[in-house]
Amino acid sequence: MENKDILNFNLQRFGTEGKRITGRLEVLINGQLLLNKEGATASGIGVSGEPAMELEPVMYDGGIAGFTEKPVVAKVEVTIIDREDVSLSSLAKVRENGTLIFRAAGGGKAYVADGATCTRNFSITGGSGETPIVFIAPYWTELVQ
Numbered sequence: 001m002e003n004k005d006i007l008n009f010n011l012q013r014f015g016t017e018g019k020r021i022t023g024r025l026e027v028l029i030n031g032q033l034l035l036n037k038e039g040a041t042a043s044g045i046g047v048s049g050e051p052a053m054e055l056e057p058v059m060y061d062g063g064i065a066g067f068t069e070k071p072v073v074a075k076v077e078v079t080i081i082d083r084e085d086v087s088l089s090s091l092a093k094v095r096e097n098g099t100l101i102f103r104a105a106g107g108g109k110a111y112v113a114d115g116a117t118c119t120r121n122f123s124i125t126g127g128s129g130e131t132p133i134v135f136i137a138p139y140w141t142e143l144v145q
Contacts, residue, residue: 029099034078034080035080036078040078042075045111053070073137076100076135077134080131082124082130102140
């Protein structure tokens with residue numbers, strides 16, 4: 001097979017033709033679009049609408065006997081740009097009352113977490129205004145348009 005044939009075979013096999021990859025992101029808290037830098041991450045994603053559980057295998061001599069569950073918090077780690085129209089104090093006030101949205105910038109897929117809290121303890125980098133922020137919530141709900 002030639003490279004072109006291999007590529008076409010893989011596109012058909014994995015159904016990737018016309019599928020979007022999550023690239024540019026938007027992070028919103030209570031409807032406010034944050035000025036986020038590239039590299040924001042969402043973690044604690046599991047079954048939509050339920051608290052995420054990390055499964056830990058319980059082993060026996062013959063293999064896996066079952067699993068224990070360890071709760072995992074829904075979390076966003078994002079670096080925003082602090083400028084005069086951004087209130088870090090307002091973000092710090094988000095405590096169990098935030099609606100956090102982590103979505104693809106062009107639409108498509110989004111993860112929504114209600115009851116979000118900002119973990120505070122901000123630091124600001126002079127010159128760039130970069131400010132890392134962490135939000136946590138009980139769980140994510142996945143929305144696909």
